Structures are given as C-alpha cells and as structure tokens.
Amino acid sequence: MRKALALIACSVVAVCFSSNVLAKGKKEKVPPPVFLYVDAAPNVYGSPDYAPWLENAYANAAIGEFLNMESGVVACNVGTTNFEIEDEVVYSFGDLGKRLTWFYWIPGETVASLTGRFKVALFNTWDGEYLDFYDYYYGQTWLEPTKWIDYDVDGDGVTDGVIGTSGMAWWGAYQVNTQEALEADLAEWGTAREVWEFKADLDGQIFTITSYRKPVRLTDLYAECSADAVNYGAFMECLSGTLNDLKDEGAITGKEKGYIKKCFPKPEADKVKLKTYLEEGDTACPEGETVVDVHRKIVNSLDSGTGQNQWGAPWWAVAKFDQHIKVFDTADGFCAKVTYKGKFESVGGDGPGCSTDEYDTCGDQLGIAPQVTGKFKGGYTRMFTGTFAPQLPAEGKLGTFDAMCDPSAADGDCAFSPSRDWITDYFPDGTWGSYLWWGWTYSAGKNGSWVNAANPPGNSGNIRGD
Secondary structure (H helix, E strand, C coil), rough: CHHHEEEEEEEEEEEECCCCCCCCCCCCCCCCEEEEEEEEEECCCCCCCCCHHHHHHHHHCCCCCCCCCCCCCCCCCCCCEECCCHHHHCCCCCEEEEEEEEEEEEEHHHHCCCCCCEEEEEEEEEEEEEEEEHHCCCCCCCCCCCCCCEEECCCCCCCEEEEEEEEEEEECCCCCCHHHHHHHHHHHHHHCCEEEEEEEECCEEEEEEEEEEECCCCCHHHHHHHCCCCCCCHHHHHHHHHHHHHHHHCCCCHHHHHHHHHHCCCHHHHCCCHHHHHHHHHHHHCCEEEEEEEEEEEEEEEEEECCCCCCCCEEEEEEEEEEEEEEEEECEEEEEEEEEEEEEECCCCCCCCCCCCCCCHHHHHHCEEEEEEEEEEEEEEEEEEECCHHHHHHEEEEEEEEEECCCCCCCCCCCCCCCCHHHHHCCCCEEEEEEEEEEEEEEEHEEEEEECCCCCCCCCEEEEEE
C-alpha cells in the first residue's frame, strides 16, 4: 500500500523566534526547551494561502497560543493531534491540497547556538507497517535543519528563539491530475490506520508529538448518511448503524466510535436561543417608557421560506400565533419589540431552509409534504418614528385577527400584514426605521428544525419529509 503512494518531498526548515523568559525569583514550573505542534498547511508549492498561514502559525507558536490542527478539514480535530487523509494529500490542480506540517519552537536559542546540537526525525506506521521516514527517503534517521533564519519577534533587534517546520504529503492523482483519480486515491488511502511520530533531539533529550488517523473518512460518513436523512435524528441513526458495523468488524475501536459521533453535533438550529437577541445588547430595544403592551391572536397568516411551495409561491406554511407587541419611547425614538409564539402547517414544496441547509435541497425530492405541523417562536426589534395616537387599547388582549392569506398567491393576498400593519393603529403617521434584529425558530420533531434569523445567528437547518 505505502509504496503505491507517490511522495512529495518533506522539507525541514528552521526560523528564529521569541521566548517568554521567566522573571528571576519566580518559582514557576520551567517549560520544556522544545515545543512541538502540528497542523495541516496549504500546499507550500504553489498555494497563495501558504505564506499568510505560516506567518500566523509562527506568531501563535511564539506566544504559546498555537492550536493543533486548526487548519484541518474536520472541525472536531482542532485542538487535537488527530488528522484526516485530506490533511496530508497534495495534487497539481484546484486548491493544490494540504501538507501535514510539524512545528518545533526553541526559545532562547539562535541558529549558531543550535548548530550541531539539534536534529529531527519522522516515523510513520501505516496499517501496522512501520517506516523510518527520513532514513527511507534521505538515507539517515536524524536530519539537521538546512535553513536557519534568526528571527526577532518584538522588533528590538535581538534574536529571541528558533522555530522550524517539517512537512510531508502524499501525492494524489499522481501523473493523472483529475478529480476522479484524486477521489479514488482518497477513498483507498482513507481506510488505513495511520500514525506519525515527529521527534526532536536537543542535546540528547528527545521530544515527541504523535499524530493519529482513524481508518474511516468522516467526509464519506457524512455523504453516506446525509443523502436520504430528512433530519438530524435520521442522520445520527444512520451514522450509529454504520459505526456499529465498523466496530463489529474490528475496523475501529469503541473509543474511536465515540470520537467520530462527537464530530457530528446537533445542528445549531436546535440550539439557538433567540430570547438573548431580543432582550440583550445592541439588538434589544434601548431603555424607555412602555407605551404599548398588547397581545393579539393571528390566524391564517403565511410564512415564507428560502424556496418555493407547490404553486411556485414563497410561502411554505400557514401559521397561527400569539403576537405580543411592546413599544418603548426611548431617547433614540420609538422602538418596537414584537414577539411571536405559535404553530404552523406546511403547504407542500421546498423545505423552508432549502437554500441554506447542508443538503441544498431546493427543487429536489427532499422537500416537505403538505400538513407537516410544528411550533415556532421569535420576533423582531425595530426603530420607528411617529406620533403616539392609539386607535386601539394600548394594554391587554385585543382578540383574534384573521389574515385570510392564500398560499397559492405570489403576494399571499392577505387582508393585512401581521408584522407591520399594527403601527397605524397606534401611530397613524408612523414610519418604519431599521431593524435592530429579527429571527424565528421552527421545530417539527422528526421532520427537523429551522432558524430564520438575522446574523447572528443567521439561517440554519431545514424542515423536510412528510
């Protein structure tokens, strides 16, 4: 397997860097003389992203804030030394791929002081086959860095320390250079269990960082289980079944199964708490005297989504809800805080979040059937101007209002707009200003959930199925 892989040469480069020296008399624990890190780098051979990535990595290592695998393809590996096959494969087209790259930072040293005292080694285990990487490709186990640059971090003209990188990558789609060939290589290589050990030797003291890859591609798992899943629950049911099979076959361990499941957390649409945006910070109304505080029930209203319903109109559901209208007289003008709590019933067509969900389901068979029901809540805060001259009670319950909307009509053909019409009942000359914030969350049980909101938190999720 390993000899079938084409290798892109490993580079060994060292650059000077800064240290944080302990003050005299402090009884703090002395840090190790060599700090080791790992990340997935843009391809050094041609990627325009490499130089800024490297500059940022150097800066973080210098101040002790380097985050392992921050640039990896899978978010759950960030902060660990775990990696995916896509983090160590380069190719000659597109974004050029990534190179697994190790950093060593040695504070308080210079290029001259480290010469003859510092060297590095790299070892690989691929499905149980052990390889002394440098010895195999360069003829010796330990290599001394060949490029040394004294680096002054704080600009005081004094060298502060030494940092270096050692990188490697397998060459995907070698001499073929097609996406199909690359996918075939990734699929084959992604089933191997792989371990890298990067070692640094300073004056005979050995420092080691170990990187691990599980024998399963998380991108493949996602694609397989998201293809027909109508919601997160169905996705996790598929994922759990696949992982159980892999564990039973001995391909992964129980610990690895648990780690992989954590890589697919519950969608943000199921977590968002909109109350925070309506009541706190710059998105809430400024302080002021309450001049309106009423509730009214709205029936036969419409809710728009990001796709089209079965008639080609934007309305994905009919809604009924309690609308709580509060108006504050603030130093900046009037501010409305209008909140909603109610139920919806779908009319059939695209799911409401089809254009922004992870499956991109607008116009396909994974839409939403008629009569899917659920609950929603949310609201908006908005500034406006006008003269307070109420035509309806300014406190209490106003009763039920029928919007009489038609979901087959492009404009909804409603008797009134529940979100905007009320302003003339209290401010006959009212003029709407800008929104401070708006957002709603929708929940339909097994059919999923959707957030439709200003950013933050923005749109997420979807509701699908029947």
